[in-house]
Amino acid sequence: MRYSKYFLIIIILLSVFNLYAEKPFKYVETGVNTNSWALIPAGEFHFGQHQHIKNIDYDFEIMITDVTNEQYANYLNEALEKGTIYAKKDTIWGYHPGDPFDAYLHEWEIPAGDYPHMPINEPGLRLNYENGKFSPKAGYENHPMVEVSWFGAKAYADYYGYRLPTELEWEKAARGTGTNDYPWGNTVKRNQANFISSHNLFAKMFGDVVKTTPVGFYNGNNYDGYQTVEGISPYGLYDMAGNVYQWTGDDHPKVHYRYMRGGSYQSYEYNLRVWPRNSAGPEYTSMSLGFRCARDID
Amino acid sequence: MVEWGVKDITVKLLGLDLESVERSGRIIMLYHVIAMIVTSIEVYMITSIVPMRKHQRTNINATITVGWITAMIFGMAFAYFGHNYFYHGLFLVGQSLIFFAGILLAVTLNPWNKHFLVENKEYAHTKNGYDLERIAFFVMTVSMLISAGFGAVTGSFWSNGHETFLAEDLIRQPDKTALQKSIIGYLHIMLTLIAIAITLIVGRWMDFKGKLHKFAMPIMIFGTLVISGGVWSVVWTHMAHTFIYIGSTFVMFAALLLVIYAWGKLIKDRIKEQGLKNPSFGQKFVALFHDPIKFGPFWQMVFMNFTVSGVGIFMAVKLEEIFRVWPAREERITLTGHWHIPAALIATIILMYYIDIAGIKGKLRKWLGWTIIIGSDIAFAAMTIMSMKRLFVTEYYQTPLVNWTMLATDFGLGIILILLAGVLGWRLIDLFRSDNRWSKESASPELELERTAVLTKQGRDVIKKEMEI
Incomplete structure (x- = not known):
């Protein structure tokens, strides 16, 4: 009895650590091609909560899924070899030419220089780093790449000749030309997107610690008894509501916040709608934040 | 779940109309209804503790009661049961009645009324005997009326091109319009003034008096004026924030003096009740929590x-x-x-x-x-x-x-x-009881508390004359 309280503490600690121990889990094949792009035609669309009519006067393409851990690991290995980025103090760094400075009240200057792209040892990162090479953790290959800063996302896009979508482009790709609240309609079901209310259902399959779902997971398929409802945008894009927030490309003058769209697995329904915005400094990283790329059509 | 906190079954049972795009508007209506009720409660409290004439108390309380009930019923109906502009119109009628009750209260609290002067010199007062606590209530009320105007004027743009927004959604927008600044200022100052009002009310409840009262009241008056002026100037100058910080410091310091007084009084009263002559620190400490x-x-x-x-x-x-x-x-x-x-x-x-x-x-x-x-x-x-x-x-x-x-x-x-x-x-x-509390309370709405100011002989004569007429 004398030592019972110590045993209790040990049991609690063990259970906490066990909860957070990295558990390998099953790779889930969604059948969605992560190298596919969707064409977004030029034209007017409804933008924002108040549905202002905006126009994008050019066609462009956007990835139908977020960039995956596997894709980003491949990029890191290539770019490290070429020397466009480098590892230093548990972080991947790279050059950014700087943001225009307006000397606005409290404006934070971002001059040309090297900026952090990604922390290497952050617990939420789903990449291994061994012998100077990155690889996705088992089972996470087709999950969205997270813990990447705006600089890191932009560097990926630049490396392949792509770019990050602007907020306007992102919202048109998510909403189409209609006035829906969500990419597919005006309601969201628990098995239609990865958001806070869908967590319980999803946890039955993957376990508590796994937060993200494989990109394109909500495509109407049945995964070991877990029936999903197709959650795609009018142009066929997956995960434009929930799973992870996505960086957009614009630099907002005077503040230099970068905006994120789409909501994440931590979001309530109202943040999954097509217009709510989230923002952070460009060096911010999170396990609920990823990105996808856009590209111009020649 | 249709909306955060509202289940599908609630929506179906009550027949709610919850358009996702109108969520901000619903929240704004809900905040307004709650604020109207809280403001009305504070007005009831003020009319029950600040000396005033019976008909003034009755007029204020009657007007504000019709006001908040109308604003609540039709405000909530507009927000949650479809955009019927008949509801919105009556919501505005309710708010207008509350505003009108506020004007009546300000007139009633007129601190330069020679009918109500301080006789007990333990209460904060001017050389002429004007009641500083009454001035504090008056300044708070007038500031609240002006601040409500900030919200009302900007709110009147609604449906005339002003799009609904939640202030928290503008936090990272570097340039805000005058209208946005007005609304942000308005919601901040209204809550601040509600807080100042409750501080003054609980001060009277505890019979706040003595040196601390004399020190706190001028500070509270000055703080209320500075913070209100600061918020009203937010549309024009960034310096507004400096005024707000200064005003807040004064208001918070006045509140601190009240806390010191109130806790001291609680200890003293309990020790006296227990009949302890030389209480220890522990006994005083326990007395505080009695x-x-x-x-x-x-x-x-x-x-x-x-x-x-x-x-x-x-x-x-x-x-x-x-x-x-x-x-x-x-x-x-x-x-x-x-x-x-x-x-x-x-x-x-x-x-x-x-x-x-x-x-x-x-x-x-x-x-x-x-x-x-x-x-x-x-x-x-x-x-x-x-x-x-x-x-x-x-x-x-x-x-x-x-x-x-x-x-x-x-x-x-x-x-x-x-x-x-x-x-x-x-x-x-x-x-539903025959001898219920409601009838007793409405028969004597004045609380049995010590009053800072009392009806002067001059005041009594005026009332007497009026009665004769």
Whole structure:
């Protein structure tokens, strides 16, 4: 009895650590091609909560899924070899030419220089780093790449000749030309997107610690008894509501916040709608934040 | 779930009309309805403790009662049952009546009325005997009327091109329009003035007097004027924030003097009741906590500094480390907490005040008092920790902290809501008794408290003449 309280503490600690121990889990094949792009035609669309009519006067393409851990690991290995980025103090760094400075009240200057792209040892990162090479953790290959800063996302896009979508482009790709609240309609079901209310259902399959779902997971398929409802945008894009927030490309003058769209697995329904915005400094990283790329059509 | 906090079954049962795109508007209507009711409660409190003539009290209370009931019914109907502009019109009628009651109150509180002067020199007063506490109530009321105008004028643009927005959604917008600044200023000053009003009310409840009263009242008057002026100037100058900080410091210092007085009085009264001649520190300490219903309101004021003012100052100091790094959604949680928490703490103070004037005594009084204090403090401490989680735990390990703090918040708020339902149920049952409290209370709406000012001979003569006419 004398030592019972110590045993209790040990049991609690063990259970906490066990909860957070990295558990390998099953790779889930969604059948969605992560190298596919969707064409977004030029034209007017409804933008924002108040549905202002905006126009994008050019066609462009956007990835139908977020960039995956596997894709980003491949990029890191290539770019490290070429020397466009480098590892230093548990972080991947790279050059950014700087943001225009307006000397606005409290404006934070971002001059040309090297900026952090990604922390290497952050617990939420789903990449291994061994012998100077990155690889996705088992089972996470087709999950969205997270813990990447705006600089890191932009560097990926630049490396392949792509770019990050602007907020306007992102919202048109998510909403189409209609006035829906969500990419597919005006309601969201628990098995239609990865958001806070869908967590319980999803946890039955993957376990508590796994937060993200494989990109394109909500495509109407049945995964070991877990029936999903197709959650795609009018142009066929997956995960434009929930799973992870996505960086957009614009630099907002005077503040230099970068905006994120789409909501994440931590979001309530109202943040999954097509217009709510989230923002952070460009060096911010999170396990609920990823990105996808856009590209111009020649 | 159709909307956060509203289940599908509720929507179907009540036939609610919840357009997703109109969510901000619904929240704004809900806030307005709650604020109208709280403001009306404070007006009832003021008319029951500040000396005034009977017909003035009756006029104010009658007008504001029709006002808040109309605003509540039709405001909620407009927000949740479809956009019927008949409802919106009546919502505005209700608000206008409340505003009109405010004008009546300001006229009634006219501090230069020679019919009400301070005779007991322990209360703060001018050389001519004008009551400084009455001036403080007057300044607060007039400031609130002007501030309400800020909201009303900007609100009138609604449906004329002004798009509904929540202030917390503008936090990272570098350039705000005059209209946006007005609305942000308006909502901040209204809550501030509600807080100032409740501070003055509980001060009278505790019979605030003596040196501290004489020191606190001028500070409170000056602070109210500066902070209100600061907020009104926010549209034109960034210097407004400096005025707001200065005004806040004065108001908070006046409130601190009240807390010092109130706790000292609680100890003194209890020691006297016990008949202790040379009480030890421990006995004094225990005496402070003897009556949670009277200790609570002042503790909640102190607690507000931990969960609101302290957090605000800390975040202002760490601006670069927090707002430049945290995502907007996290900043938004902290900012919405920073005004939901004081609003809810004010509500608990009102509830404790009500439990006292309702005459609840004995063990029930203690149970109710401690439940309100402990429940609300658990909830708001948990919410503060949750909103500041990034300072202590990295994102990967935040889930248990979020789960536990949310559970603690639900628990704390849950028991207070159960308690509130109990008190309301008790009053509702009482309504159907033959010898009920409602009729007694409406027959004598004046509370039996010490008054700062008294009706002068000149005032008595005027009333006498009027009666003869």
